[in-house]
Amino acid sequence: MGEFNFLQSLPAIAPEIGLTIMAIVVLFLDLYLPESQRRNIAIVTGVGLFATALLYLLLWFPTLTEPEGLGALAGLYWGGMVRHDTLAQIFKTTVLCAGALTALMTIDVRGLGRKGEFYLVVIVATLGGTLIAGASDLIMVFLGLETMTIPLYVLAAFRRDDKRSAESGMKYFLFGSFASAILLYGLSLLYGFTGQTSLQGIAAYLGSDAFSANAFPVLVAMTLIVVGFGFKISAAPFHFWTPDVYEGAPTPVTAFLSVASKAASFALVVRFLLMVFPIEIVIDNQLLSSNLVINGQSIPDFWVNLAAVLAVISMTLGNVIALVQKNIKRLLAYSSIAQAGYTLIGVAAMKAAPETAIAAIGFYMLMYTFSNLLAFAVIVLFSEATGSETIADLGGLSRRSPWLALMMTIALLSLGGVPPAAGFFGKFFLFQAAVEANLVWLAIVAVLNAIIGLFYYLTIIKVMYVDHSPYEEREIAVSRPLAWVLGIAALAVIVLGTFAVQPVFDWALRSAASLFT
Amino acid sequence: MVPLWMYLLVAAALFCIGAYGVLSRRNAVAILMSVELMLNAVNINLIAFWRYLTPQNMSGQAFAAFVFVIAAAEAAVGLAIIISVYRSRRSVVVEDVNLLKG
Numbered sequence: 001m002g003e004f005n006f007l008q009s010l011p012a013i014a015p016e017i018g019l020t021i022m023a024i025v026v027l028f029l030d031l032y033l034p035e036s037q038r039r040n041i042a043i044v045t046g047v048g049l050f051a052t053a054l055l056y057l058l059l060w061f062p063t064l065t066e067p068e069g070l071g072a073l074a075g076l077y078w079g080g081m082v083r084h085d086t087l088a089q090i091f092k093t094t095v096l097c098a099g100a101l102t103a104l105m106t107i108d109v110r111g112l113g114r115k116g117e118f119y120l121v122v123i124v125a126t127l128g129g130t131l132i133a134g135a136s137d138l139i140m141v142f143l144g145l146e147t148m149t150i151p152l153y154v155l156a157a158f159r160r161d162d163k164r165s166a167e168s169g170m171k172y173f174l175f176g177s178f179a180s181a182i183l184l185y186g187l188s189l190l191y192g193f194t195g196q197t198s199l200q201g202i203a204a205y206l207g208s209d210a211f212s213a214n215a216f217p218v219l220v221a222m223t224l225i226v227v228g229f230g231f232k233i234s235a236a237p238f239h240f241w242t243p244d245v246y247e248g249a250p251t252p253v254t255a256f257l258s259v260a261s262k263a264a265s266f267a268l269v270v271r272f273l274l275m276v277f278p279i280e281i282v283i284d285n286q287l288l289s290s291n292l293v294i295n296g297q298s299i300p301d302f303w304v305n306l307a308a309v310l311a312v313i314s315m316t317l318g319n320v321i322a323l324v325q326k327n328i329k330r331l332l333a334y335s336s337i338a339q340a341g342y343t344l345i346g347v348a349a350m351k352a353a354p355e356t357a358i359a360a361i362g363f364y365m366l367m368y369t370f371s372n373l374l375a376f377a378v379i380v381l382f383s384e385a386t387g388s389e390t391i392a393d394l395g396g397l398s399r400r401s402p403w404l405a406l407m408m409t410i411a412l413l414s415l416g417g418v419p420p421a422a423g424f425f426g427k428f429f430l431f432q433a434a435v436e437a438n439l440v441w442l443a444i445v446a447v448l449n450a451i452i453g454l455f456y457y458l459t460i461i462k463v464m465y466v467d468h469s470p471y472e473e474r475e476i477a478v479s480r481p482l483a484w485v486l487g488i489a490a491l492a493v494i495v496l497g498t499f500a501v502q503p504v505f506d507w508a509l510r511s512a513a514s515l516f517t
Numbered sequence: 518m519v520p521l522w523m524y525l526l527v528a529a530a531l532f533c534i535g536a537y538g539v540l541s542r543r544n545a546v547a548i549l550m551s552v553e554l555m556l557n558a559v560n561i562n563l564i565a566f567w568r569y570l571t572p573q574n575m576s577g578q579a580f581a582a583f584v585f586v587i588a589a590a591e592a593a594v595g596l597a598i599i600i601s602v603y604r605s606r607r608s609v610v611v612e613d614v615n616l617l618k619g
Binding site: 146170174184185244247 | 565
């Protein structure tokens with residue numbers, strides 16, 4: 001850990017500092033701006049979050065070009081509470097972009113767009129997400145998760161005049177706090193067995209001779225923790241809250257919930273599993289053990305199996321139930337369960353092929369964030385103009401607003417994994433990791449699932465381009481901030497799927513190496 | 518001195534009672550109370566482990582303090598949401614809150 005150096009420690013939490021300042025600024029804008037200028041709050045939030053992401057990347061710029069990534073700068077900061085490494089870098093950037101696009105797409109939504117406190121809560125949730133991406137202590141893990149989740153409860157229930165929003169918030173709160181309590185009990189057991197709260201300390205203790213108990217209580221603690229994480233990433237069978245919450249929450253909130261919360265939680269899953277139940281334990285540059293084995297039970301094997309089972313259940317259940325959905329938000333909820341399942345393949349492959357698997361997870365979450373936000377931005381515009389969220393009502397979208405239909409098509413093709421959209425490479429890298437890790441059967445299940453998934457994504461495209469609906473005549477007005485959101489997200493999806501694949505994947509590849517420095 | 522396992526047993530019992538409450542209660546406020554029971558079980562665990570295993574290291578106690586704070590924040594937000602549901606439907610029974618399904 002070394003000696004505490006304030007200035008050196010600052011960049012490790014640069015985005016968090018930026019977000020705190022933003023939160024205060026937005027609070028004051030909400031107080032003092034007259035009604036006629038309140039639209040600016042959304043723009044300030046969106047631009048501010050993008051600027052934070054950009055500054056954060058620039059601050060570490062030399063490290064982006066260096067072959068060894070962050071090099072000497074990676075490591076523990078602030079008393080071991082946060083880690084700074086490329087994994088944190090990727091996921092913090094993802095969460096910040098998600099927050100920025102969400103703020104901009106809310107701008108004209110009735111009942112939300114002009115409320116300063118909405119943006120304040122979005123910023124705080126983003127802050128929680130960035131904290132999770134770097135957390136390396138049990139206390140920080142819990143604090144980060146709750147800093148993200150509690151504002152999300154508020155956001156889901158934000159529209160007080162809408163019964164469905166209140167219901168969505170209540171369901172999210174009840175299931176969410178239950179899952180948090182289960183997770184926390186697991187964390188407390190883990191603390192109890194080892195007497196440590198730092199993730200590395202726990203791993204070192206579990207791997208050393210000092211730990212003499214049998215594997216069973218450790219496995220219980222891990223299972224409780226995985227249940228908690230499974231809820232946050234909405235993996236089946238812990239997904240039951242997802243469809244209801246996604247459908248009832250205001251659409252921009254659903255968009256944020258489906259990407260930021262999932263991406264941040266995946267960062268945590270990767271870091272937690274690899275650091276607490278590691279495949280290699282290195283202390284003072286000495287390889288202590290190449291596999292955490294307690295009384296003949298290999299702990300990493302246990303989480304590999306757990307992740308593989310969750311992946312298969314999530315993919316299959318998400319895709320099959322999505323086939324029969326009529327509400328577009330509900331369909332995307334089941335699709336997001338399936339996407340969590342695909343990403344869990346990467347988690348299962350993390351033991352045998354750590355580098356490719358972690359890079360694949362990072363790339364997948366980045367591209368999923370932009371694809372899903374693009375789809376939701378179109379839905380925000382559509383439901384604001386028509387008041388409908390039914391898939392059949394999307395009929396004729398290609399004739400009334402050809403650009404919107406094109407954007408939706410790009411998003412859906414990316415989610416379905418069709419080139420040149422980014423989703424193709426996202427899935428390709430995950431399946432490649434699975435094959436490298438000798439999980440060929442998992443890759444085959446995933447490919448079959450991707451085909452089912454493609455079917456319902458293509459059905460929506462067919463509805464937009466071929467079918468007719470009563471709303472067909474009215475055109476949908478796209479304001480300038482929304483046009484920016486659509487443009488940025490679509491550009492990111494296309495660029496990530498074509499000439500930015502290699503650099504971004506290389507960046508992601510460094511995260512595995514920097515995880516253990 | 519009372520042995521450590523007794524504290525852990527009390528905590529485990531409290532956790533199970535809380536979990537049972539969450540799964541069986543129909544009133545949202547009662548579910549919230551059950552969740553608080555589970556969080557208190559966690560606190561007993563943390564403090565007992567801290568006192569018996571690593572009294573020289575304060576991190577266990579700090580963890581428990583953070584759990585308090587978060588539990589309070591969670592209860593505040595949760596009650597606010599439950600009140601907003603009650604205003605729109607005059608009921609906080611979970612089974613009556615069923616617009617969203619499919």
